[in-house]
Every structure is written in structure tokens, then in C-alpha cells.
Amino acid sequence: MPQNYVPIFIFVALIGVLIPVTLLAAKLVRPDNPNKTKLMPYECGIDPVDHARGRYTVRFYIVAILFVVFDVETIFLFPWAVKFKALGVFGLIEILIFLVILIVGYIWIWKKGALEWV
Amino acid sequence: MVPLSYYLVLSGILFACGVLGFLIKRNIITIFMSIELMLNGVNLSFVAFAAQWHALSGQVFVFFVMVVAAAESAVGLAIIIAVYRTRQTLNVDQINLLKL
Amino acid sequence: MAQYFTLSDYSMSLPIILLTLFALDILLIDLWIPIDRKWFNAVTAFVGVLVSAAAVYLRIQRPLDAAGLPAQTAFMNAMLLDHFAIYFWYLFLAGAAIAILMSVRYLEIEHEHHGEFYALILFSVVGMMCMAAGIDIVLIFIGLELMAISTYVLVGFLRTDRRSNEAALKYLLLGAFSSGIFAYGLSLFYGLTGSTNLVVIQNRLAREMAGQAHANPIAVIALLTTATGLFFKIAAVPFHQWAPDAYEGAPTSMTGFMSVAVKAAAWAMLLRILIWGLAPLRPVYVPLLVFVSIATMTGANLAALTQNNLKRLLAYSSIAHVGYMLLGLVAGDAHSPMADGIKGILIYLLVYTFMNLGAFAVITSLRQREVIGDELDDIAGLYSRAPTEAVLMLIFLLSLAGIPPLAGFYGKYFIFLSLIESKHYVLASLAVLYAVFGLYYYMKIANAMFMREALDKTRLPISLGMRTALWISAFATLVIGIYPEPFIRAVNWSLGIAQVGPVASLVR
Numbered sequence: 001m002p003q004n005y006v007p008i009f010i011f012v013a014l015i016g017v018l019i020p021v022t023l024l025a026a027k028l029v030r031p032d033n034p035n036k037t038k039l040m041p042y043e044c045g046i047d048p049v050d051h052a053r054g055r056y057t058v059r060f061y062i063v064a065i066l067f068v069v070f071d072v073e074t075i076f077l078f079p080w081a082v083k084f085k086a087l088g089v090f091g092l093i094e095i096l097i098f099l100v101i102l103i104v105g106y107i108w109i110w111k112k113g114a115l116e117w118v
Numbered sequence: 119m120v121p122l123s124y125y126l127v128l129s130g131i132l133f134a135c136g137v138l139g140f141l142i143k144r145n146i147i148t149i150f151m152s153i154e155l156m157l158n159g160v161n162l163s164f165v166a167f168a169a170q171w172h173a174l175s176g177q178v179f180v181f182f183v184m185v186v187a188a189a190e191s192a193v194g195l196a197i198i199i200a201v202y203r204t205r206q207t208l209n210v211d212q213i214n215l216l217k218l
Numbered sequence: 219m220a221q222y223f224t225l226s227d228y229s230m231s232l233p234i235i236l237l238t239l240f241a242l243d244i245l246l247i248d249l250w251i252p253i254d255r256k257w258f259n260a261v262t263a264f265v266g267v268l269v270s271a272a273a274v275y276l277r278i279q280r281p282l283d284a285a286g287l288p289a290q291t292a293f294m295n296a297m298l299l300d301h302f303a304i305y306f307w308y309l310f311l312a313g314a315a316i317a318i319l320m321s322v323r324y325l326e327i328e329h330e331h332h333g334e335f336y337a338l339i340l341f342s343v344v345g346m347m348c349m350a351a352g353i354d355i356v357l358i359f360i361g362l363e364l365m366a367i368s369t370y371v372l373v374g375f376l377r378t379d380r381r382s383n384e385a386a387l388k389y390l391l392l393g394a395f396s397s398g399i400f401a402y403g404l405s406l407f408y409g410l411t412g413s414t415n416l417v418v419i420q421n422r423l424a425r426e427m428a429g430q431a432h433a434n435p436i437a438v439i440a441l442l443t444t445a446t447g448l449f450f451k452i453a454a455v456p457f458h459q460w461a462p463d464a465y466e467g468a469p470t471s472m473t474g475f476m477s478v479a480v481k482a483a484a485w486a487m488l489l490r491i492l493i494w495g496l497a498p499l500r501p502v503y504v505p506l507l508v509f510v511s512i513a514t515m516t517g518a519n520l521a522a523l524t525q526n527n528l529k530r531l532l533a534y535s536s537i538a539h540v541g542y543m544l545l546g547l548v549a550g551d552a553h554s555p556m557a558d559g560i561k562g563i564l565i566y567l568l569v570y571t572f573m574n575l576g577a578f579a580v581i582t583s584l585r586q587r588e589v590i591g592d593e594l595d596d597i598a599g600l601y602s603r604a605p606t607e608a609v610l611m612l613i614f615l616l617s618l619a620g621i622p623p624l625a626g627f628y629g630k631y632f633i634f635l636s637l638i639e640s641k642h643y644v645l646a647s648l649a650v651l652y653a654v655f656g657l658y659y660y661m662k663i664a665n666a667m668f669m670r671e672a673l674d675k676t677r678l679p680i681s682l683g684m685r686t687a688l689w690i691s692a693f694a695t696l697v698i699g700i701y702p703e704p705f706i707r708a709v710n711w712s713l714g715i716a717q718v719g720p721v722a723s724l725v726r
Contacts, residue, residue, distance in 0.1 A: 058199055058202075061198075065195050066192075068188050068192050069188060073185065073188075075181055075184060075185060076181065076185070090222060090223075101242065104242045104245060108245050108249065111249040133402055136398065137395075137399075146387070146391075149391060150391075150394075153394045153395055156395070156399075157398050157401065159402065160398065160405050163405040164405045164408060166409075167409035170412075171409075171412035173413065175354075175413065175414040176414070179355070179356050179359070179404075179405075179408070179414060182356060182359065183359075186359070186360070186367075189363070190367060190394050190397075193370050193390065194370075194394070196371075197370065197371075197374050197383065197386045197387050197390055200383045200386075201383045201387050204379075204383050205383075215381055
């Protein structure tokens with residue numbers, strides 16, 4: 001139904017008007033006194049040293065790899081958690097087998113030193 | 119309710135975008151993302167069919183596709199690091215030691 | 219207590235469970251093994267393979283035969299343990315065992331002797347077993363990916379070697395791409411039939427096809443995408459580009475493993491899907507198969523002619539063999555897909571496992587501390603450096619070419635015979651022509667071994683494991699060639715054909 005979209009269109013139009021107006025009003029009213037420190041992304045943090053699109057050290061990739069694997073593997077825990085009562089002991093044992101295999105992988109990574117930030 | 123065909127068209131578009139990206143992109147990471155896009159198209163179509171047939175096996179397939187995609191990208195990133203370490207580039211045109 | 223799987227399910231998958239346990243065990247124990255004792259992992263892996271084979275025999279094959287059942291399903295019809303699956307399981311285990319024997323010395327020379335290599339081989343065998351026994355596309359897909367991901371890592375195992383890296387990258391990109399296409403085809407079949415089980419898919423497709431002159435266009439698209447994925451996996455032209463690169467760059471023992479076990483697994487999956495699941499679409503896919511097999515034979519044989527790298531040459535030869543095998547699938551006629559053609563494919567895969575692993579074992583032994591050893595020049599004069607190995611290599615090469623008293627002959631023989639039986643005379647003569655053509659590049663290697671001077675005249679050291687692998691392969695190649703009867707019976711058994719076919723009696 002096209003008429004169902006009317007409120008949305010009104011809303012969009014409102015946004016289109018209101019945002020420029022508020023921004024403009026704020027700009028006119030507020031005191032404007034910038035300096036270098038104020039314009040930094042983190043005013044009270046570490047000084048930015050490089051461009052944001054520069055290269056990252058390869059260690060971030062290793063963290064990303066580990067994250068992807070261990071994060072996505074937990075996908076299997078969700079259906080099990082939802083049906084925990086219905087699956088009972090059987091489900092518990094099955095998920096424990098799954099976790100044991102995952103833990104073997106974890107021990108392996110640990111001993112290989114992939115978790116160290118050297 | 120949104121009809122099934124909408125989902126299928128979207129999944130087809132996603133899949134085609136992935137295939138196209140795979141074929142024309144030259145950066146390995148981008149190619150990798152294209153493959154993920156293809157798998158997402160597959161996932162969408164499986165979920166849509168599962169809803170249509172009221173059969174859960176399609177959704178189970180999606181779970182496994184997601185995990186497989188994660189494992190594949192983990193191995194892929196590892197191989198990409200190894201490639202980068204030995205030849206300092208990620209452009210597929212310059213990775214050409216093995217040829218016909 | 220809710221019980222979804224019974225004890226018999228676990229008992230049926232015991233070989234898979236045992237292999238997984240051994241692989242995990244290797245991963246853990248390897249962490250505490252000093253670098254000069256890594257051969258212990260190879261022993262563990264080898265024992266694992268043997269234990270798993272024993273489990274296949276004791277827990278699956280014997281109970282099945284005792285009960286007189288043709289097959290048994292497990293895990294809610296996801297797994298079909300029939301003779302077909304058992305046959306392939308033995309094949310994978312044999313391939314893995316020989317590959318492990320070949321690897322020990324090679325990895326020491328490469329300074330990359332890690333336990334993960336053996337663990338990954340075992341994991342990939344687990345994946346292959348799931349592919350061969352899977353009757354549900356979910357299980358087949360997981361098996362495929364488990365095998366494929368393990369293989370990607372194995373191909374790139376020589377981390378500091380640029381060729382190995384590059385091969386792994388290409389293999390991974392194209393492998394993942396083909397998996398995506400394959401999964402898309404499966405999703406369309408799921409949408410058409412509402413089930414992930416191949417038997418149900420077959421029944422519903424047959425019902426839908428009944429009384430219609432043309433197949434549903436969606437079914438055709440689904441078939442095309444699925445078949446593209448399958449052709450990628452078995453490396454058929456025009457989807458073969460990854461194979462020569464991956465084969466050349468991979469560690470040589472791994473190349474041998476990939477060219478037999480991984481390929482056999484892809485074939486098991488292809489046969490399962492095309493014969494079990496998509497049988498109703500046979501009229502649609504046969505022209506496709508004809509086209510692909512002709513393209514494969516032509517492309518691979520032509521490309522093999524100009525190769526000077528041994529691994530690359532054998533990669534193209536293995537693609538050419540895929541072309542012959544595809545013809546077997548063409549020949550299996552529509553009413554009984556279980557005809558001689560399929561039998562030919564199974565024999566081919568069995569024979570190919572031994573002869574190709576043998577050939578790769580010889581190439582693997584060429585790798586020395588300072589020599590990469592995969593060029594044609596490196597094998598030159600092998601007869602003066604290692605006479606026994608040269609003679610064995612000649613046997614493998616002749617077998618690959620399909621010369622009669624050797625095993626390779628029977629693979630081709632059954633396929634060509636089935637082609638003639640099903641009146642595909644043109645295809646049969648084309649295939650014979652290409653087989654003769656293939657002789658040229660195999661003889662090029664033989665010529666280098668026997669007629670040319672060795673560049674390096676020192677004697678070639680052969681390790682014990684390598685020698686065992688060589689002799690097992692050579693023994694199997696010779697025995698299957700001279701006395702094929704039990705093996706043909708094994709293939710008949712795996713396909714559930716009771717009587718001995720006319721060909722087998724003729725051979726006797």
C-alpha cells in the first residue's frame with residue numbers, strides 16, 4: 001500500500017529539513033575557537049601517529065584469524081542453548097565433544113605461541 | 119509476507135556480484151570477500167527455501183556454510199600472510215611463478 | 219532422556235571417530251616432541267590409518283556381510299554405509315598410508331617436518347570418508363570442505379617456499395569459488411525438492427520429471443551449477459586450471475596424495491550425486507559429460523606434450539585420466555546406471571591410486587638437499603643412479619599409459635568396453651586415440667631415465683619408508699595387472715553386482 005509509506009516520507013522530509021537547520025543554528029550560536037589539540041580524534045588519549053589507512057602489522061591478522069575461527073564456531077552453541085532442556089544429557093554430551101575438539105585446537109594455538117604478542 | 123521470489127532474486131544478485139568480483143578484482147583480499155559474498159547468496163537462498171518448505175535442514179546447512187566460510191577465510195588469511203612474506207605483494211597478476 | 223543417535227550410529231562411524239582421535243592426538247603430542255623425533259608422528263598416523271582400516275572391516279564390512287544387508291544408514295539417514303562407501307574408504311586409507319610413508323624423509327629434507335602434516339592428512343581422510351558415505355548434502359558438503367581446507371594447508375605446507383605459497387593461494391581461491399558454486403546448485407535442488415537427502419531429492423525429481431518432455435529450467439540451472447562445482451573438484455577441462463599449479467607447488471608427497479585420494483573422494487562425491495541424487499536428470503547431463511570429457515582429453519593431452527616439469531606433466535596426465543573416467547559415466551546406460559562404465563571408473567580409481575602414487579614416490583625421492591628434483595632433467599639417467607627405482611618408474615609409466623600386462627590397462631579396458639557396449643563408437647575410438655597419444659609423454663620420461671646421461675652421477679639414497687611405499691605400489695600395479703580377478707570381484711561387490719560379468723570370465 002503506497003499510502004502506508006506516507007508517514008515515512010513525512011519523517012524523511014522532516015529529517016532533511018531539521019538536521020541542516022539545527023547544525024546551522026548551532027554554528028551561529030556557539031563560540032568558535034579551534035586549536036590543534038582540540039581537533040585530534042582523541043583529545044585526551046594517545047597521539048595519532050599515522051594515517052588511518054596505513055598498513056597494519058601482521059599480528060592483527062593473526063588475531064583476526066583466531067577471532068574468526070573461535071567466534072564463528074560458537075554458532076553451534078546457540079541452537080543447543082535454545083533447545084537445552086529438550087536435548088537433555090544427549091545434547092550436553094554432544095556439545096562437550098564439540099568443545100573438547102575446540103579446546104584441543106586452543107591448546108595447540110597456545111603452545112605454538114600464536115597468542116603471544118611479540 | 120515477502121514472497122519467496124524476492125529472496126531468490128536477492129540471493130541470485132548477491133551470488134552474481136560475488137562471481138563478478140571474483141573474476142574481475144585483482145586484490146586477493148577483495149577476491150576473498152567476493153567469495154564470502156557468494157556464500158552469503160547461497161545462505162540466503164537456503165534460508166528462504168527452508169522457510170518455504172518448513173524444513174529445518176536448509177537452516178542447518180546454513181550453519182555449516184557459515185562455519186566453513188569462517189574456516190576457509192582463516193586458512194585463506196594465513197596463506198595470504200605467507201604469500202605476502204615471501205613476495206611483498208597481494209596483486210594476483212604479480213603472483214605468477216607457476217605458469218602454463 | 220532424549221536420544222537422537224543410537225549406539226549403532228557411533229559404531230558405524232567408528233573408523234571416522236578413530237581417525238579424528240588419532241589426528242587430535244598427533245596435534246597434541248607433537249607439541250612435546252623434539253624436532254629430531256618427528257618421525258614418531260608418522261608412525262602414529264600410520265597406526266591410525268591401520269586401526270581405522272581394521273575398524274572398517276570389523277565394525278562395518280563384517281557385520282554387513284554377516285547380516286546379508288546391502289547397506290545400512292546412520293545418523294538419521296545422513297550416512298549410507300554400503301559397499302560403495304566401504305570400497306572408497308579402503309581406497310582413501312591405502313592412499314593415505316602410502317602418502318605417509320613417502321613423506322617422512324621428504325619433509326626432513328625440506329626442514330618442515332611437523333606433526334601437523336600427518337594430522338592434516340588424517341583430517342582430510344575423515345572428510346573424504348564423509349564424502350563417500352554421505353547421502354545427505356549437508357554431510358557431503360562438510361566432508362568436502364574438511365578435505366579441501368586440510369588440503370589447502372597441506373599444499374602450502376612449505377611456508378618459506380614461494381611456489382608452495384602460490385600454489386596454496388591459487389588452490390584455495392579456486393577451491394573456495396567452486397565450493398560456492400557447488401553450494402548454490404545444492405541450494406536450488408533443496409528448493410526444488412524440500413529435502414537435503416539425496417534419495418528424497420531423487421524421488422521428488424523423478425516425480426516432477428514424470429510425463430514432461432523437458433526438464434524444469436530451475437532444475438537445469440541447478441544441475442549446471444552443481445556440475446560445475448563437481449567438475450572443478452575432479453579437475454576436468456575447462457575447470458582444471460588450478461590443478462597443474464597446485465600439483466607443481468605442493469610438497470611432492472602431497473601432490474601424490476592429492477592426485478589419488480583427493481581425486482577419488484571427488485569422484486565418490488560426483489558418483490553419489492549424479493547417480494544417486496540426480497539420476498532423473500541423466501538425459502540432461504549426459505551431453506554435458508560428453509562435451510567435458512572430450513575437452514578434458516584433448517586439452518590435457520595436448521598440454522602435457524610440452525611440459526618439462528615432472529609434477530606438472532603428471533598433473534596434466536591426471537587430468538587426462540579424468541577425461542577417460544568421465545566417459546565411463548557417459549556409457550553407464552540410462553536404465554541401469556550400474557553398468558560396466560561405473561565399474562570401469564571404480565577399477566580405474568583403484569589402479570590409479572597405486573600407479574600414480576608409485577610414480578610420485580619416485581619423483582619425491584629425487585628431492586635431495588640441494589636439488590629440487592622435479593624437472594625432467596633431474597630424472598635423466600636415473601637408471602645409472604638407482605636402477606631398481608628406474609625400472610619401477612618404468613612400470614608405473616607403462617601402467618599409466620595403459621599397456622596390457624599392467625594394472626592401468628584394466629581401467630581403460632573396462633571404460634572403452636562399456637563405451638562400445640553402449641554403442642558410443644566415436645567416443646571409444648577418440649579415447650583410444652588419445653590413450654595412444656598419451657604414450658608419447660610417458661615415454662619422454664622413460665627416455666630421459668634410460669637414454670640420457672645423469673647430470674649428477676651420485677647414487678640416489680632411498681629411505682626405508684620410501685622403499686616400502688614404492689614396493690607396495692609396484693606390487694599392487696603388477697598384481698592387479700596380472701591377476702585382476704579378485705579386484706574385479708571387489709568392484710562388483712562394491713556396486714552390488716553379484717554375478718561375474720562376461721569380461722571378467724574372459725580375462726580369466
